[in-house]
Amino acid sequence: MNKPIVYLDHAATTPLHSEVVRQMMEVLSSDFGNPSSTHQLGRKAKQLMETARKKMAAILGVQTSELIVTSGATEAINWILKNAVSHLSIRTIVSSKMEHHATLHTLEYLSQNQGVQILWVRNNESGEIDLNHLAELLQNRPAAMVAIMHVNNETGVVNPIEQIGTLCQQHQALFMSDCVQSAGKMNLNLGQLPLDFAVLSAHKFNGPKGIGLAYIKKGISMTPQLHGGEQEKGWRGGTEAVHQVVGMAAALDLAHQHLADNQAHLTALQKYAISQLNTHFEGIHWNGADPFCTILNISFPWPADMAPLLVFRLDLSGIAVSRGSACQSGSSKPSHVLAEMGPSNWLMAPSIRISFGVNTQKTDIDALVEALLHLKPNG
Ligand SMILES: Cc1ncc(COP(=O)(O)O)c(C=O)c1O
Structure with missing residues (x-):
């Protein structure tokens, strides 16, 4: 018989929790309605979506209207950064060369195609970013945004997002943090952190793949990521993957219970x-x-x-x-x-x-x- 694999790659992805599978299967087999339909099955699907969103909002300390469901962190990062340039007049983005490629490749695109200035904050040999350098980069720099992740996915280095966010506030810069590796693994009260945007991905905390969240602080205006429907406040049209959303909320809930x-x-x-x-x-x-x-x-x-x-x-x-x-x-x-x-x-x-x-x-x-x-x- 084959020996079971010793899996030590949870930063890449995690196995689904059995309770998450159970809840997803129930939605797939029984609650298959379209949340936009007005009949009972549709209303049930809508209710499942909104119950899941409420659960996640309570855990993350934010309002339900501040959580937008996406296909994962890559989509959320692309949307937030591109929107900041096209819709929020951001002309300079300060980031770190140690970010995930979802951020780095989007920044490369924005620099090459939209003429956005990208500035890189220095770090030391241990992967810690230099906060004094960040403050210097933000000095007298209007229309700036900072994109720095919470926990680095390759090294596990934890960036001080509270201090970074405070610096951003002092310099009137927007702040996005990729919280993919910390969500579900530490107490993450997004509403109390000095953040404008954050992104999460369910498959990193024993939830399903292909689903994640963009936290967009109340009051920030966004252009739709996908046109075509009123779903997700009209920002991401398309029939919702209710089973994925239910699975993501169940996974986050279980992670926080334990x-x-x-x-x-x-x-x-x-x-x-x-x-x-x-x-x-x-x-x-x-x-x-x-x-x-x-x-x-x-x-x-x-x-x-x-x-x-x-x-x-x-x-x-x-x-x-x-x-x-x-x-x-x-x-x-x-x-x-x-x-x-x-x-x-x-x-x-x-x-x-x-x-x-x-x-x-x-x-x-x-x-x-x-x-x-x-x-x-x-x-
Ligand atoms: C830090 C970090 N950011 C972003 C992503 C991309 O997440 P997703 O798979 O949801 O697109 C990952 C996943 O590898 C990651 O580890």
């Missing part, structure tokens, strides 16, 4: 992983300062020619992880995040990102260590 226990579990796991890896692999390098409890990014002091195949070899041993930096998982490019950090002498070293979920166990870490011991040169 937040304290989950955090304690993940923190203990991360500590265990650090101690096991330090014990068995002398001289390893930890990428990223004080990473969030779900993520570790590690470089090994092994020959660079092992880098391209490390993730592949772990996969053959039944361990699913992501690449940490250079030339892995079939890519010939180094990670853009680690390339911005350092130290540069570690960039070509074999490295991995491991990321934990609520079902990860210490035995999964033990299996990883064992597989790595087999791969270690002269191991």
Whole structure:
């Protein structure tokens, strides 16, 4: 019989919670009405949508009218940034080169096609951004916006979004934060944070793929992302995927019901992983300062020619992880995040990102260590 896969790639995606599947199946099989229909089935579907939205708004500390359902974080980021330029007169966007490609590629598009000025805030070798530099960049810069994520998806570095938001307010700049890696894993009261926009993605917190949220602070005007209907305040036309929305709300609700226990579990796991890896692999390098409890990014002091195949070899041993930096998982490019950090002498070293979920166990870490011991040169 095949051994079950040891899944240590929860920053990429998470498995669906069984209760989420149950609620989604019920909608798919029984509550299939179109929320725009006025008959009973339609009204039931509408009620499911709005109950889900209320639940998520209460958890995130925002008004229901401030949450717009999207197909995920990539769509939400594209919409928010493009709208800021086309509709809110933003001419300068300050961001970090360590952002997710959803942000970086949208900024590249806006710079090339709309002539938007993109400014990059500096960071140190541990991936922490330089707040003094951010303040300098915002000085005397009207019509500016800041796009900086909460938790970095490759290193787990937590950006101080409260301080960043306060700086933005002092300089009358808008602020968007990609909260994909923190949502459902820490208490995120968006309404109390100095944020104008935030984005979430359900598949990162044991919900379904293809669904996410844009938080748009009350009073901010948006152009529709999709024309064609009155759905989502007329900002995103098209018949709603009710089962996805119900699944997303159920996943966020479950994550918050168990937040304290989950955090304690993940923190203990991360500590265990650090101690096991330090014990068995002398001289390893930890990428990223004080990473969030779900993520570790590690470089090994092994020959660079092992880098391209490390993730592949772990996969053959039944361990699913992501690449940490250079030339892995079939890519010939180094990670853009680690390339911005350092130290540069570690960039070509074999490295991995491991990321934990609520079902990860210490035995999964033990299996990883064992597989790595087999791969270690002269191991
Ligand atoms: C930090 C971050 N932002 C954005 C995204 C894109 O999210 P989605 O898959 O919902 O488009 C991801 C997913 O990989 C992510 O980790």
